[in-house]
Amino acid sequence: MQILRVDSSPQVPSVSRQLSGELVAELTRHEPGCQVVHRDLGKEPLAHLSHQSVVSIRTPETSTPEQKAVRVLSDSLIDELEAADLLVIGSPMYNFGITSQLKVWFDHVLRAGRTFHYAPEGPIGLLSGKRAVLVMTRGGVHSNGPARLRDHQEPHLRTLLAFVGIGNVSVILAEGLGMGAESQQRGLAAARSAIGRWVADESQQRVAGSAAPSRA
Numbered sequence: 001m002q003i004l005r006v007d008s009s010p011q012v013p014s015v016s017r018q019l020s021g022e023l024v025a026e027l028t029r030h031e032p033g034c035q036v037v038h039r040d041l042g043k044e045p046l047a048h049l050s051h052q053s054v055v056s057i058r059t060p061e062t063s064t065p066e067q068k069a070v071r072v073l074s075d076s077l078i079d080e081l082e083a084a085d086l087l088v089i090g091s092p093m094y095n096f097g098i099t100s101q102l103k104v105w106f107d108h109v110l111r112a113g114r115t116f117h118y119a120p121e122g123p124i125g126l127l128s129g130k131r132a133v134l135v136m137t138r139g140g141v142h143s144n145g146p147a148r149l150r151d152h153q154e155p156h157l158r159t160l161l162a163f164v165g166i167g168n169v170s171v172i173l174a175e176g177l178g179m180g181a182e183s184q185q186r187g188l189a190a191a192r193s194a195i196g197r198w199v200a201d202e203s204q205q206r207v208a209g210s211a212a213p214s215r216a
């Protein structure tokens with residue numbers, strides 16, 4: 001299995017980076033054959049979009065060296081995503097949504113003709129068959145109660161992924177991390193047990209899949 005791990009916290013250390021790392025480490029412990037590519041958008045941020053880079057991403061006929069460099073970067077980010085069976089995204093909630101670092105990555109990889117295309121019936125995602133795990137961290141609690149309406153992180157991530165054809169999405173949530181030590185411990189413990197369950201389920205499915213009789 002090929003894993004693409006994308007982290008997007010500008011902070012170091014970071015809870016989402018720590019938890020996405022724990023998930024990938026646990027998974028590779030169970031599945032030693034996994035290959036992992038790590039794209040850390042917090043430590044090595046992509047430049048925000050400019051007129052030049054929008055032209056480069058949207059039109060293949062790039063002319064200036066700057067445009068060509070952006071096109072090459074966008075191509076290589078898409079290649080990484082295309083090669084992956086599983087996408088693990090470490091995403092802190094910033095101002096009710098995703099960080100700008102992660103948004104820019106999506107701006108580079110959502111490209112007509114590569115990851116989706118426009119059909120007469122509407123846009124069609126071209127990356128079906130892949131799965132994603134969202135490792136999301138939050139200072140407050142947005143999974144229930146009135147603050148749920150302010151959660152533009154999970155719906156946005158699901159929309160972006162579904163747009164490129166990735167509808168099989170699991171969630172690991174660590175929230176309430178900024179609401180005192182007890183709440184933080186609870187949030188982290190809940191996330192870690194969700195990681196344990198997810199990896200155990202994943203391994204069981206693999207064993208069941210490899211034990212299933214093959215059809216001629």
Ligand SMILES: Cc1cc2nc3c(=O)[nH]c(=O)nc-3n(C[C@H](O)[C@H](O)[C@H](O)COP(=O)(O)O)c2cc1C
Nearest residue numbers: 009011014015016092093094095096137138139140
């Ligand atoms: C600029 C900024 C904006 C934030 N906005 C929110 C928010 O809207 N809702 C929330 O619950 N937490 C918010 N937080 C708290 C972070 O989501 C929380 O600290 C999280 O653990 C950060 O993950 P990280 O350690 O991986 O960066 C914000 C933090 C920062 C620095």
